[in-house]
Amino acid sequence: MIEVLFFARLRETLDLARLALELAEPTTVGALKAQLAARGPSWHALFAGRQVLAAVNQELADDATPIRPGDEVAFFPPATGG
């Protein structure tokens, strides 16, 4: 299992803050994005549209970053704090 978290605009668009996913074998952020984008039109639009950042275990990640069972993955827009 992995836990996938969504923040800000993504959480509102999907109406979903977290999702538990079965993970049969290790994957990558890029492959997980493609898998999520295939869940439906709103998912596809989200990942195909404006920039989406990812974190694995609370560290910024890119498409090549590996994901293993037990990891916490998050997707969110570019930061706008401060």
Add this chain to the structure above:
Amino acid sequence: MTDDVRILTTALDPAALTAELVNDRAHSQGALVTFVGMVRDLTNNPVTAMQLEHYPGMTEKSLTAIIGRARVRWPLGQVLIAHRVGLLHPGEPIVFVGVTGSHRREAFAACEFLMDYLKTEAPFWKKEFTPEGERWVEAKQSDDEAAKRWRAARQQQQ
């Protein structure tokens, strides 16, 4: 020499945070630089309120990592970063960065560095409320460029 990162759900008091650094006699330094960011309060500003969301856990890790990178560049004393989350109104402080050091130059530079990286790397998101409705604030390219400037300066030094 300590790193202090605080995520606040209630009012941020810049004077009280500054006093903590001034009164920290155990780590007394020659310079203290502070920065306070506030929700803009302009007469033609249609924003009536702002919601600050963050990623609990990653926020603290990310801010601590940014402080670590500042310490590699400059000899610093205390670093205190406090950031509001939740509902804010125009004129309210959102963020406080306080840095002490032996001399003003490193304290000024580190304070600016910390803010530039906080804006682009720490997982906070602002949503604005206006009479026309609500909207997520878009990231600014000028903020990205401000953070990149430090990387370029570092490469020139090396």
